Amino acid sequence: MSLHHVSPVGIYAAAFVLAAAVTGLTTPLVVRLAVRLGIVDKGDHDRRMHDSPKPRVGGIAVFLGFAFALFAMLGLTPASPLGLTPAADQFGAIHRLVGLLFGGLLILGVGIWDDVMTMRPRNKLIAQIVVASISMLYGFVIPGITNPFHDPGTNWIDFPIWVGVPLTLIWYVGMMNAINFLDGLDGLLAGVAAISSVFLFVIALVHDNPVVALVVIALAGSALGFLPYNFNPARIILGDAGSLFIGYVFATVSIIGASKTAIAVSVVVPLLVLALPVLDTAAAIVRRASSGKRITEADRGHFHHQLIFRFGLNVRQAVLLLYAVCFVLGAVALAFSGEFTHVFRHATT
Secondary structure (H helix, E strand, O other), rough: OOOOHOOHHHHHHHHHHHHHHHHHHHHHHHHHHHHHHHOOEEEOOOOOOOOEEEEEOHHHHHHHHHHHHHHHHHHHOOOHHHOOHHHHHHHHHHHHHHHHHHHHHHHHHHHHHHHOOOOHHHHHHHHHHHHHHHHHHHHOOOOEEEEOOOOOOOOOOOHHHHHHHHHHHHHHHHHHHHHHHOOOOOHHHHHHHHHHHHHHHHHHHHHHHHHHHHHHHHHHHHHHHHHHHHHHOOOOOOOHHHHHHHHHHHHHHHOOOOOOHHHHHHHHHHHOOOOOHHHHHHHHHHHHOOOOOOOOOOOOOOHHHHHEEEEEEEEEEHHHHHHHHHHHHHHHHHHHHHHHHHHHHHOOO
């Protein structure tokens, strides 16, 4: 059968399986490399909880699976989901994927540097801003906002550059750090990333966005390929390399999904899907600021820590409960996405 006759479902399934397989095969290699080089997390600080040292650059394996799957699917164009985009936009779709992979590689490098050398919070923030700025050169800028209750044809508000650029920077930095803060228990972030990606995949299909669908299903595959090595008791953790990369992908697909008819869906819905890390980060900022601490100072006041220290759950119980919460939030976001679609169609007819 010609590749041109491969169904989109088959392509998405192939991306998922390839990402999971490559991540699963490369993770043991990353474990051995990290142990040999002494890149381990001793679990002796306030953020993560380990009984023994763990290799902490698991994000390398997640990125390899993710990137391999996307490059493989690019090779199947026009049979790939990119072929479902209008012909005039196929170059733009490839441009966005290349930009996402390049930005993902850069933020992975920042995370590896932090895992190995321990960057100062200010320097890590600067590095995140630099990566976000480079990504904006690929067109990843929040362009404006839709008011679905306004008169048809006049419901789009363009952001001037002095609004769009700072807003995009805040979006990138906020999302990357929110996801980073969530990485405190074995298996938590990998599982939440997989669940969230699956819901975002379904939402992208509903809104006919094959590029976003391809990206998030590849991320779901790579997260699930990593999870067997990361679930409690973990053999390896994602580290900042993994958490910053996953946060970067989530931030970028939200911007890619933005259009003049669905900007609210592409931004509000991911916030619903990812409400757990977003709310946890907001609570951490308020908690630390009110106690006179720096907002970058690690503590054990996060939601996942409270489930263990205040409610007496063990790590596995806490993680599974948070998986369930993430699943419920994803279902709410999916339903909310449908409501938004109805409102937008009503407002533009």
